[in-house]
Amino acid sequence: MRIHFERTGGFMGRKVTFDLDTADLPEQELESLRQILAEANFFDLPDNLVTRPVPDEFQYNITVTTETIIHTVRTSDAASPPSLSALVQYLNQESRKRREG
């Protein structure tokens, strides 16, 4: 499974992207990620959850690719239900680990 994460907007307006290949994850973290995706019902979410622009919030494009499905969801801080917010926060944290120049 691969995840492509794009974050735009925010007070700074700086774009952040990163790609995650779950083959690189320890088994325990992979299991945790699978659970987060399941709780978010990620593959059943609509393509776009952002219904109104919220000044300075982050907007996210998250694409998850498995052997059988590719699904992209556009969301934001205010637009994410708590179940999806957990995935967003996980990916935000992962992107911070990879931001070395």
Add this chain to the structure above:
Amino acid sequence: MDCPSPILCVIPPYMLHEIARNGSSSQRDTALRTLILSEQVRGQRRAFRELKGFLSMAAAGGKQRAVYDAQNGSQLPGVKVRGEGDPPSSDAAANEAYDGSGFTYDLYFNAYGRDSIDNNGLPLNSTVHYQKGYDNAFWDGQQMVYGDGDEDLPANERLFNRFTACLDVIGHELTHGVTQHEANLAYFTQSGALNESFSDVFGSLVKQRQHGQTAAQADWIIGEGLFTPNVNGAGIRSMKAPGTAYDDPVLGKDPQPAHMKDYVNTLEDNGGVHINSGIPNRAFYVAAMEIGGFAWEKTGRIWYKALTDKLRSTSDFQNAADLTFEAAGELFGVNGLEQLAVKKGWAEVGIAVGGSGGGGCLNAVLNFFGLQLRAG
């Protein structure tokens, strides 16, 4: 008209406003009644709004702040940790949000007679400690929300401090609320960049007023102190020299343009609202430097009048140039120093005032394709 007090009837309105603001309880009541009667006769939209502010101030007792703690979660507003008049909390972020929203309220009230975000005493609610490692702050349509930056990382890996640490960031977020209640600038392309710019303008003015700085003394940096020493940058944006605020191996280079010739066409970030705001930001800076003195007094008043009385949700940069020019003429005289300063400010970023006339539809189409009409 019946006058509550013969003496107050001959006192000019600006003095009545001062009495309404600073007088004793009975003086204030009398001044307010006189102002209401006189403004009813004049029928001035703006004066009525200011009066509404004074009245709600009298009723609600001024600013009403509340700070909540999201406890590193996403649920808003979270747990209340400090209310209006409460002693300082043990949490520095909560105190910064409390004090910063107070200083912002004070700028709007004392400089422009505005009572809070809606000019009707709307409580100023802030949430701190939003999520974990959240390098951001935003206005969600009802309240301000602040992250802690990189405070969860080891010191040598941190890029961002907590977002409440910068007074101009707090003023910026609160101003999004003011804009929402006034011009309601659509958060996309040029109107969105104007929305951002007004937040930077008044965010910076809150800081300048709090520090007692003239336009010449101010640094005109937005988010000065937001970066840790690990970042090569003075702050997030420079109103004085857009595009020069930071240049860092990790964060990259400040992408803001300072002139229309460098306008960035993009669909990201709602059409580059945080990028192209550099253009109107610099127009304000140039105008403020031309006018001189404390920027919140005259230049800020001109921009405030444009935001509250003139601009509309679809206004673009050209409209903002024309309407701030118009506002300067109305406030300080046609062809006066202030109006010419506004003209110069926009000219320096490549926008000639007077370009809005009759070209609204054409301009909208041209803007969509990133083009502009040239004056002359």
